[in-house]
Amino acid sequence: MLTRFKGVRIAGISVVVPRNVSRYDDEIANYDHTPAKARKLKLVMGYDQHRVAEPGTCTSDLVVAGIRRLEEQGDLRLDEVDALVFVSQTPDYVLPPTSSVLHGTLGLREDAYCVDINSGCSGYSLGLMQAFMLLQQEGVEKVLLCAGDLLSARISPNDRNSYPLTGDAASITLLEKSSDDDVIWSAMMNRGAMHEALIIPAGGARLPSSEETKVPFRDADGNVRSQEQLYMAGADVFNFTQSAVPDLINEVLERSGTSKEEVDYFFLHQANDFIVKKLAERLEVPLAKVPHGIVGKYGNSNSATIPITICTALPDGPQEPLNVVMCGFGVGLSWGAVQMKLSKFDFCSIVEY
Amino acid sequence: MLSELSDRQAVWDQVLAGVAELKPDVEDLADQSALASDGVLDSFDVILIVGQFEDAFGVKIPGSEIVPEAFDSIEAMVDLVLRNRGVA
Numbered sequence: 001m002l003t004r005f006k007g008v009r010i011a012g013i014s015v016v017v018p019r020n021v022s023r024y025d026d027e028i029a030n031y032d033h034t035p036a037k038a039r040k041l042k043l044v045m046g047y048d049q050h051r052v053a054e055p056g057t058c059t060s061d062l063v064v065a066g067i068r069r070l071e072e073q074g075d076l077r078l079d080e081v082d083a084l085v086f087v088s089q090t091p092d093y094v095l096p097p098t099s100s101v102l103h104g105t106l107g108l109r110e111d112a113y114c115v116d117i118n119s120g121c122s123g124y125s126l127g128l129m130q131a132f133m134l135l136q137q138e139g140v141e142k143v144l145l146c147a148g149d150l151l152s153a154r155i156s157p158n159d160r161n162s163y164p165l166t167g168d169a170a171s172i173t174l175l176e177k178s179s180d181d182d183v184i185w186s187a188m189m190n191r192g193a194m195h196e197a198l199i200i201p202a203g204g205a206r207l208p209s210s211e212e213t214k215v216p217f218r219d220a221d222g223n224v225r226s227q228e229q230l231y232m233a234g235a236d237v238f239n240f241t242q243s244a245v246p247d248l249i250n251e252v253l254e255r256s257g258t259s260k261e262e263v264d265y266f267f268l269h270q271a272n273d274f275i276v277k278k279l280a281e282r283l284e285v286p287l288a289k290v291p292h293g294i295v296g297k298y299g300n301s302n303s304a305t306i307p308i309t310i311c312t313a314l315p316d317g318p319q320e321p322l323n324v325v326m327c328g329f330g331v332g333l334s335w336g337a338v339q340m341k342l343s344k345f346d347f348c349s350i351v352e353y
Numbered sequence: 354m355l356s357e358l359s360d361r362q363a364v365w366d367q368v369l370a371g372v373a374e375l376k377p378d379v380e381d382l383a384d385q386s387a388l389a390s391d392g393v394l395d396s397f398d399v400i401l402i403v404g405q406f407e408d409a410f411g412v413k414i415p416g417s418e419i420v421p422e423a424f425d426s427i428e429a430m431v432d433l434v435l436r437n438r439g440v441a
Binding site: 033037040041044045160161220221222234235238239241242243274275278279281282 | 375395396397398399400401404415416417419420421
């Protein structure tokens, strides 16, 4: 679905990461690699440090901490928030929705629209589109998009495919109506036939949690994990990204009549450095326009990687209007791209929890 | 023709040496025909081999060509390198 929006701006982005750092060099013994191979992979994939939340911490805890900080700084007034969109695969409960928990904890107005979206690496694009749609309505002036995951707790520490690159984080993006006339182009795509390529097989209604589903086993890729932990068909997901993502970005740019030279930054989901660099090559754009290296600083935090990448590349936010493309891709499988102008933010920060 | 053949042989030798260094425990590498499809080379091996090729031969292997069939045999890997050098 390709959509157009007008009269909306991103007013600010803040990211909250756990203060606990886990280092790849300390984890190598957990993975079935020779030391030489592990060292080479560190360079090629971009592994180094990733953030891991303390047990018992919820994604909403990071969101609340970030929002309280913005309130204290005078960057956000909660009585002005008309809607809250929470994008995550790690909700506080099966029910109620985490957006309801956040509504209560933050004391939002009773007429504030609240919704949970279960999505991962493409979730920031999806959440932005939801916020844009809301902001087309009369009476909706400000929307809080809260996107992130604490997924490391659901990944086997012996899973060499996923554990070294996974990071925990939550992001807060404030969107609001704007008098700008710039058009925002966005598109979401789905390939549900590949939903098993990224999956936690057990723990839901299809395969309820049991003693059996908790038992670790060695899978076909040589990773030791249980059915209650993440499985990623790495090669399939890689091949999907290399065709689907460039095609979608090219289509959005074609529809908007924008050349790649006119784009200042391509903020891609930070799956790992190898994938991001290969996408830059396929898009035929200079690597300088495709910020990367986030996996080795914070890890891959799914729907929070694009906000982290923006706040890392532009520590004080955009200083002049920038034409950017944001593109997330992953679980679903799904992928989404947003092309828009970013102007000066009211806030832009990465803080620790 | 002679130079093309000798170039292919040079690439073959280098590809074989690189893969052998990565997988010293695999016998008769040159005769294998399903290295990636059978899991002898895992996805991380493939990524490292791509890195080797890009460094050694100055090529860029497109992500769309990083598929198991391209890494099933030394022959297929030589084709991959030469194709992306514009030789094959």
